[in-house]
Amino acid sequence: MSTLSTLLSALSAGDVELVDLTAPLSPDTPVLQLPAPFANTIPLSLEKVSDFDEAGPGWAWNDIHTGEHTGTHLDAPVHWITGRDGLSVDRIAPERLVGPVVVVDKTAEAQADPDFLLEPEHLQAWEAEHGRFPAGGWLFFRTGWSSRSGSQEEFLNADESGPHTPGISVAGARWLAENTEVSGYGVETVGIDAGAAGGFDPAFPAHHFLLGADKYGLTQLQNLHRLPVTGAVVVVAPLPVVGGTGSPARVLALVERS
Template structure:
């Protein structure tokens, strides 16, 4: 059987955000224009599961990243920062997963720093989007989208099983559909870990 066509939302399930997903990245690449060389990259995991369990509005700050670097080394050039909050545990419970808009994320200052000063190519999260649930009220609103996508960086959302990855040493393969003019795509995200 040949499937002639199908339709799906670009930003549904585990998905990839391309720069054109946000107004600050409108001159950037759509998901079909992301170079294949950027779909396979080293990844690090910053784990703040305990903080997010205590406070669903927990925000990753620059000092958290710098403390992680002091212990593990510099963020990988051209790699992914995967932000573990334990939120994937709620992935099969839509009400708990959305949590009435109270989900962990990244502060405005940290989003700006990751976009403008860090060497990473993007951020991956376990929550529905790269921004915190309360990010609509930040200044600017949705800073991860605004800063990262505006700097030709990417987002991976609704990731699972980050608990299985080491703090350093994984390689992520992110395989979005090459949707022409697409601002994003459902994505199969795999991680390779040396055993």
């Protein structure tokens, strides 16, 4: 039996489970809000073209209106000034979008402190216990934040001082960019940086260091609690928008069940 036939048999038998890590995309999907004077992207809306009517008696379809960075989406290097000479989303090699995925779980810490930051010592402790982060793979930061995704207000968790969501520190982002060979970093929050990261130095360090190092970002992931710490495989499927700085993506994990 070929390798692919074996995989299909395992999927059919339930020995390998497909876990959807993608947030449903609708007009109610939370969208990042930048303060003035910065411009903001738009949420999803659908404009009807036809609906089994005179405009199209046998078919229904819509025009989609949304931004590249809405819902579960991929950040390409050209999204950030440090990666502006790098790859647009259509130029990312497919092999960089499929690979092993590991989970750093700080759910309890994020629940206790919504401004919790992932530091180099957390990443180093994970490697001491589980081994090196996988070359060509993905690191997903589990915080439990996706449980808030039904409400824009709860998801962004902002007050007069700004948004309060967990993320990675300046030192953590630099360490991940300079000391690992992962393809990308994924989070449950609205963006790959912490809510307070606009005030860091440099601002938005996950974007600054990771996209500048040809590593990619994934946001608004769900169901990370269904992944093992190691051993799963992730498939990231953004639209190959020519010249795009990112794209909404379907993200699936293959998990072997014993």
